[in-house]
Amino acid sequence: MLAKEIRFHGRGGQGAVLAARMLASACAVEGKYVASFPMFGFERRGMPVVAFTRFDDQPIREKTQVYAPDALVVIDPTLLGIRALFDGLKPEGILVLNSPRPLVEAPHPSVHKAAVINATAVALCEIGRDVPNTCLLGALARATGWVSLDSVLAGLAEHLEGDMLKKNIRNAERGYHEVEVLTW
Amino acid sequence: MAVSLDRQRKVITGNAAAAYAAMLCRPDVVAAYPITPQSEVVEQLAKFHADGWLDCEYVTVEGENSAQNVVCAATMAGGRAFTATSSYGLVYMYDAMFNTAGYRAPVVMVNVNREPPGIHAVCAGQQDMISVRDTGWVQLVVENCQEILDTVIMAFRLAEDFEIQLPVMVNYDGYYLSFLAESVDIPGIAEVDRYLEVLKSQPRRPRLLPGQAVGCGSHGIGTGYVELRKKHMAAMERVKSKLEEIEEEFAAMFGRKYGGQIEEYRTDDAEILLVTSGSAVGTARTVIDAKRAEGINVGLVKLRLFRPFPRERLSEVLRGRKAIGVLDRSICFGWDCGPLYMEIRALTPEVGIVPMLSFIDGLANMDITKEHIGQMIDAIVSAAQKKSYRQVTWLP
Numbered sequence A: 001m002l003a004k005e006i007r008f009h010g011r012g013g014q015g016a017v018l019a020a021r022m023l024a025s026a027c028a029v030e031g032k033y034v035a036s037f038p039m040f041g042f043e044r045r046g047m048p049v050v051a052f053t054r055f056d057d058q059p060i061r062e063k064t065q066v067y068a069p070d071a072l073v074v075i076d077p078t079l080l081g082i083r084a085l086f087d088g089l090k091p092e093g094i095l096v097l098n099s100p101r102p103l104v105e106a107p108h109p110s111v112h113k114a115a116v117i118n119a120t121a122v123a124l125c126e127i128g129r130d131v132p133n134t135c136l137l138g139a140l141a142r143a144t145g146w147v148s149l150d151s152v153l154a155g156l157a158e159h160l161e162g163d164m165l166k167k168n169i170r171n172a173e174r175g176y177h178e179v180e181v182l183t184w
Numbered sequence B: 001m002a003v004s005l006d007r008q009r010k011v012i013t014g015n016a017a018a019a020y021a022a023m024l025c026r027p028d029v030v031a032a033y034p035i036t037p038q039s040e041v042v043e044q045l046a047k048f049h050a051d052g053w054l055d056c057e058y059v060t061v062e063g064e065n066s067a068q069n070v071v072c073a074a075t076m077a078g079g080r081a082f083t084a085t086s087s088y089g090l091v092y093m094y095d096a097m098f099n100t101a102g103y104r105a106p107v108v109m110v111n112v113n114r115e116p117p118g119i120h121a122v123c124a125g126q127q128d129m130i131s132v133r134d135t136g137w138v139q140l141v142v143e144n145c146q147e148i149l150d151t152v153i154m155a156f157r158l159a160e161d162f163e164i165q166l167p168v169m170v171n172y173d174g175y176y177l178s179f180l181a182e183s184v185d186i187p188g189i190a191e192v193d194r195y196l197e198v199l200k201s202q203p204r205r206p207r208l209l210p211g212q213a214v215g216c217g218s219h220g221i222g223t224g225y226v227e228l229r230k231k232h233m234a235a236m237e238r239v240k241s242k243l244e245e246i247e248e249e250f251a252a253m254f255g256r257k258y259g260g261q262i263e264e265y266r267t268d269d270a271e272i273l274l275v276t277s278g279s280a281v282g283t284a285r286t287v288i289d290a291k292r293a294e295g296i297n298v299g300l301v302k303l304r305l306f307r308p309f310p311r312e313r314l315s316e317v318l319r320g321r322k323a324i325g326v327l328d329r330s331i332c333f334g335w336d337c338g339p340l341y342m343e344i345r346a347l348t349p350e351v352g353i354v355p356m357l358s359f360i361d362g363l364a365n366m367d368i369t370k371e372h373i374g375q376m377i378d379a380i381v382s383a384a385q386k387k388s389y390r391q392v393t394w395l396p
Helices: A016-029 A075-082 A119-126 A132-146 A149-157 A161-176 B014-024 B039-050 B063-076 B087-092 B096-100 B129-132 B143-158 B191-199 B225-255 B280-293 B311-318 B339-347 B370-384
Strands: A004-011 A033-039 A050-057 A071-074 A093-099 A114-119 A180-183 B008-013 B029-031 B057-058 B081-085 B110-115 B138-139 B168-173 B181-186 B262-265 B272-276 B298-303 B305-307 B323-329 B356-360 B392-394
Touching: A004 A016, A004 A075, A016 A033, A016 A050, A016 A132, A016 A149, A016 B008, A016 B181, A033 B008, A071 A075, A071 B370, A075 A093, A114 A132, A114 B129, A119 A132, A119 B029, A132 A161, A149 A161, A149 B225, A149 B262, A149 B356, A161 B008, A180 B096, B014 B039, B014 B110, B014 B143, B014 B168, B014 B181, B014 B356, B029 B063, B039 B057, B039 B081, B057 B063, B063 B081, B063 B096, B081 B087, B087 B096, B087 B129, B096 B392, B110 B143, B138 B143, B138 B191, B143 B191, B143 B225, B143 B305, B191 B225, B262 B280, B262 B311, B272 B280, B272 B311, B272 B339, B272 B370, B280 B298, B280 B370, B298 B311, B298 B370, B311 B370, B323 B339, B323 B370, B356 B370
Parallel strands: A004 A071, A071 A093, A093 A114, B029 B057, B029 B081, B081 B110, B110 B168, B138 B168, B272 B298, B272 B323, B323 B356, B356 B392
Antiparallel strands: A004 A050, A033 A050, A033 B181, A114 A180, B008 B181, B138 B305, B262 B298
């Protein structure tokens, strides 16, 4: 069974919704069935946003939110304090985290594997703005092997163009090459 | 998003699927006002128009009431017209919707289901479409992004058919479908042209033209009113067979079909049934499969056509079961149950007296989860075993 479920946590403006969609596009490039949608109330910059991506080798019929993710992608490190953040993370699941500091210990008892990168620093360098989403997609691809870097870059091209695409390709490539994977 | 009018497969949202479908049908006029969770439909169509892909009169309006009046007038002048709305926008065009239907103006409209005013909720819910039930519009409800695209295309065939000439509203759940990105087969514009071509060979519907007076909705006194109402009602009844006919043609051309008025899923030997509509159908399919694996003979009925109500086909499929559950994403004030449930109860003389259970779930973005649907099926099983049951259950 190839089916995986990924839950993204970010804040309005950081690209969580787009990252979830770009991951779906990347998996579709590899011939997988995909589904991705966000869940938020009002569209407001800075509000916590959750987004979901599913991929499978079978058609995806359920239209529900993701409750038992195989991966949690946390785009904004200030969200680590949210009580329900780690709810349902599978024991073999992975946390993909944007963190300004190296992780010394598991941020939650249910986290046994984490892929960590200072994606904000990478994004400020490559894009000039704090939009760390595509860097974390590169990190996710490397840490899980679920999707190739080439497919991730093809997924970006479905949603971005011109200079912005070039910058985000660098952002994702650096996420892929510079991510640190930890286990506990 | 790179645009193309050739056949393609792309990961797009439900909203983008609706916009693509509208564009491929070459509307003469588009007039719509943005509202969450529909805004992307308007943004996409405006962009298609601005970039030269969509050759139409694009009317930027100051609100939904004007949008509905513009598209109504456009179809009465003989054009093809499209609009899209949701929730507050839908109720803001309430009076205009009666006009469009009463004038038999074949507008196609997308309504992205969201809770209506009262308790401010920028959230999914089907109460908006229920609230315009009696405006005289045809209403369809769909399950996924592909079905959104396909149904909007079919809606133009249905609305403009000479035997129908009614406005058609295609409903899909806000958030769970409007923002859902899935792989969608987008037909080429030449294929869509071929599918819609038959409309050109039909008799021309009456049109308002400068210098040629035609009375519309202006002689509704006594018998004249009754005659128009009866004709409207008869056209509404013809929608049932017409929908199945045009869907057969759609299937022959595009290879996809949805069951016309209703779709039955694993109903053949089912002792109990769950009836629902919208995005919950997809989730319910997975739960039905799981319950079947446990040895429970349960089936699913997807209500695709809400107006006219598919009385005959529903009666046929519901008859002879031991218990029936109906899942609503809205409520029916004054009946203390779900609206679809209320309508299905009205089929009791045809269906027979069996336990009928109303489930209300998914209000205001609440997730209709697999666990919830599992609980509903367990309750229907229990009722079928002649145990006492609750007629109405709110989840969670």
